[in-house]
Amino acid sequence: DAGVIQSPRHEVTEMGQEVTLRCKPISGHDYLFWYRQTMMRGLELLIYFNNNVPIDDSGMPEDRFSAKMPNASFSTLKIQPSEPRDSAVYFCASSPIPRPGQGKETQYFGPGTRLLVL
Amino acid sequence: LAKTTQPISMDSYEGQEVNITCSHNNIATNDYITWYQQFPSQGPRFIIQGYKTKVTNEVASLFIPADRKSSTLSLPRVSLSDTAVYYCLVGDGVYSSASKIIFGSGTRLSIRP
Numbered sequence: 001d002a003g004v005i006q007s008p009r010h011e012v013t014e015m016g017q018e019v020t021l022r023c024k025p026i027s028g029h030d031y032l033f034w035y036r037q038t039m040m041r042g043l044e045l046l047i048y049f050n051n052n053v054p055i056d057d058s059g060m061p062e063d064r065f066s067a068k069m070p071n072a073s074f075s076t077l078k079i080q081p082s083e084p085r086d087s088a089v090y091f092c093a094s095s096p097i098p099r100p101g102q103g104k105e106t107q108y109f110g111p112g113t114r115l116l117v118l
Numbered sequence: 119l120a121k122t123t124q125p126i127s128m129d130s131y132e133g134q135e136v137n138i139t140c141s142h143n144n145i146a147t148n149d150y151i152t153w154y155q156q157f158p159s160q161g162p163r164f165i166i167q168g169y170k171t172k173v174t175n176e177v178a179s180l181f182i183p184a185d186r187k188s189s190t191l192s193l194p195r196v197s198l199s200d201t202a203v204y205y206c207l208v209g210d211g212v213y214s215s216a217s218k219i220i221f222g223s224g225t226r227l228s229i230r231p
Contacts, residue, residue, distance in 0.1 A: 004161075033219075043162070043205075043221040091161045106152065109161025 004110035006092050012116045018080040021113045024073055025094030033107060034067055034077050035091040043091070049075065082117045089114050122206045127226040136193045138225050140206030143187050148210040151182060151189045156203045156224070165204075166191070193227075201229045 005024040013019055025032045033048040047057040052069045060067070064083070069075040079086055093107040123141040130136045142151070150169050154162035166173055168180040168189070179192040193200055203224040 042223050045219045048219075093161065106164050106167065107162075109163065112159075112161050 004092055004094055004108055006090075006110040006113050008113060009111060010114045010116075012118065013082055014118050015083055016081045017117075018078065019082045019086075019115060019117075021077040021090050021092075021115070023075045023077070023092030023110060025075070025092070026096075026108055027073065028096065029094035029108070030097050031095040031107075032069060032075050033091075033093040033095070034075070035093065035109075036088045037091060037112075038088045046077070079115075082115075084117045087115055087117050121220070122208055122222050124204075124206055124222065124225045126223060127228070129228045129230065130196055131230050132197055133195050136196050136200070136227065136229075138191045138193075138204055138206075138227065139188055140191070141188045142206070142208045145186050145208050146210065149208045150210065151180065151186075152207045152209070153178070153180065153191050154205045154207065154221070156205065158202075162205060162221070196227075196229050198229050198231065200227065202227060 004026055007022045011019060030051055031048060034046040035043055036046055037043045044059055046059045047067045048055055049069045052072055064081060065079055067075065067077045077090060089112045091109050091112045093109040095107045121144065124138065128136065128138060150167055152167040153165045155165050156162040166175055166178050166180045168182050170182050170186060173180045181190045181192065191204060203226050205221045205224040207221060209219060
């Protein structure tokens with residue numbers, strides 16, 4: 001299994017430009033999560049999907065951020081327009097349906113996309 | 119909402135046993151306790167999960183007292199490669215609310231030769 005795949009691994013852009021981050025979850029996983037990690041704020045959950053449907057986007061910082069999951073094998077996180085304060089590492093994670101009695105909170109993270117907005 | 123509290127950092131030496139304790143006073147009946155490990159420039163990686171008493175796998179052990187208000191991650195005979203940030207999470211995994219998925223600041227473990 002290739003694990004969660006994210007692209008690009010690094011992105012450098014200028015303020016005001018549109019940025020699109022991509023994620024391919026592990027096949028068969030029903031949940032997909034987008035996180036942002038910075039030194040100041042740590043690891044923050046932005047949004048998550050269940051069966052391609054956005055369940056909770058309360059962590060999305062503002063309207064400049066949007067996420068989609070058009071099918072079970074692909075998701076995007078878009079920032080438009082980007083700002084220097086958006087510089088961070090963005091992680092995508094996926095999770096299978098929790099099995100009864102087998103524990104629940106098990107997420108598999110991708111390698112992350114390191115975003116720098118100048 | 120079960121908030122967790124961990125030490126910000128810990129230091130130890132190769133070959134020692136390291137115990138990292140996490141406090142979660144408001145843990146709910148349906149909540150599990152999960153620990154993740156994160157190396158620099160990588161995403162967090164699942165280590166171990168438990169509900170009560172003791173759980174052991176090839177990487178670590180997790181001790182949970184009867185009241186479940188805390189848990190201790192035990193890493194036996196650590197090596198330099200165990201240097202990482204360790205996160206304790208508490209949740210029912212139902213993912214009914216994003217606010218339940220809180221990684222916190224974690225514990226930065228540094229292993230010295």
